[in-house]
Amino acid sequence: FDADVYPDEPMRRHTMYRIGGPARFYVQVGSIGALKRLVAACQECAIPWVAVGRGSNLLVSDEGFPGVVIALGRDFRACRFDEETCSFIVGAGVPLSSVVQEAFRRSLSGLEFAVGTPGTVGGAVRMNAGTREQGIADRVVSVTTLSPRSGLVRREAADIQWGYRSSSFAPDEVIVECELAVKPADPYLLRGKMEAAHARRKKTQPLTLPSCGSVFKNPEGSSAGQLIEQVGLKGERVGGAQISEVHANFIVNRDNATAQDVLELINMARSKVYEAYGIELQPEVRF
Template sequence: MSRGQDLLARLGDQLSAIQGRLTPDAEMDKITWFRAGGKADILFQPADEADLAAFLKLLPADVPLLVVGVGSNLLVREGGVRGVVIRLSAKGFGEAERISDTRIRAGAACPDKRVAALALDSGIGGFHFYHGIPGAIGGALRMNAGANGVETRERVIEVRALDRQGNVHTLSNADMGYAYRHSSAPADFIFVSAVFEGYPEDAATIRAAMDAVQHHRETVQPIREKTGGSTFKNPEGTSAWKEIDRAGCRGLMIGGAQMSPMHCNFMINTGSATGYDLEYLGETVRARVLETSGIRLQWEIKRVGEFKLGREVQEFLGQLL
């Protein structure tokens, strides 16, 4: 019996009231943009918020829990993910609606681009930056996603979340504790929706801003590759790509993983990369930048799961290629 099947058996009859989809031994490479990585013991896609709360209430405290979005900035290690991975369904958590002249409510599984499109249709400015972020609102809330000089924290009014026991919490903007690509909201909170606020703006102005975002992405980013977006956070006073380029890592390859020749802060799977290749490449880049510039790049891509035996990647590789 596999780990996933064993965990399902452990939960047993308690699952009879759960409406969402439970998949044992789920292949995480099928739902991540890198198209690499091992299996999750169980993948759970709740039907709606009530279903998610019911599942959390029955899940034993010792079972590890990981929440993922659309997988756009997620690197899963080859050894897979223990416990339960929760992926919010589009049907239950993917809607967005205008709730006032300047406010939008969006579910955590709603694509960022859909919020930008709704804002355009509603004449609400300030959301054009979401047009260029290939993720969902839950991830944007957690990491304070931003682009083109605007960050999520500038638009958030309140966030609805469930804790590990299935209890509902409402967080204000201040409660989220936002910083650059970071939120200090409790790590075990699962965001289910949020209310955002923009400002009145004419459609032509919004459309022009969205077109500029799209043009920028198409001309400087490898958007048609298997990538996870920006690999590293920008250090204080400089850009990650500049330091990577200065360290001679533009186009650097390890196995099937490569730092994009087009935008060298984007790591891509050229077709056969494993989770090991991708993380090994990232740590090699970090080591070279540290040696060249004295800067310790911090990962922006979220790395999860366990290493496969004999395929561990150490932080800051000592031996450079």
């Protein structure tokens, strides 16, 4: 069975927050065959399972996860450029930043918006990661998924519904591969765009402490960060967690924060913003 199995594996080793109790089993599968077998076994034994990427938008509880956490290894880490279609065929386990770098190396544009976006391609596709204006969905040609009900399915972009930080994939569908379209570009312009995106992030986001990026989606017509700042919560601390002093829509792990610390800050921000503005902030972070 082409998999590495880690029992009682602390999830804080696999989340960008560096938070989370143990997974009953953390399993890195090396092939589609292994993934199929593992998912089928979990279904058969009614063991909860979940597929994760690099844990960059994930808050795992301090109690951990009472089932199998699946990570995508070897065969899901390939990235190939197809000259004919001018697109990348990328395994879901490939870090998004590697594809962004590869595109830059080949002077191909379309992924500059994702400079500095953490996580894997699979995770990015599932949540349509991106900026306010652009998401990875804009580049998707097709996505291949595996699910216990339908097996391996390739969906064309037109058959997928996308929203702001959301997609129509079913919860038990694991994204295994996707095709991303790019375009030849002027290398100097490309470099300029990438440097600008990077500089903007460096200036406005807390990049030196563990975090999950934006905690809340931006409500229609306003900014979660701005609203949280306006209710006076910038810099607020609970235990080892803090609403970032740099960007109020980021919660940072300053000092051995627990999931409970982060949750308390999330609830505090939600209730204060609701009281002040009647706006219900929707978390972007998955629990």
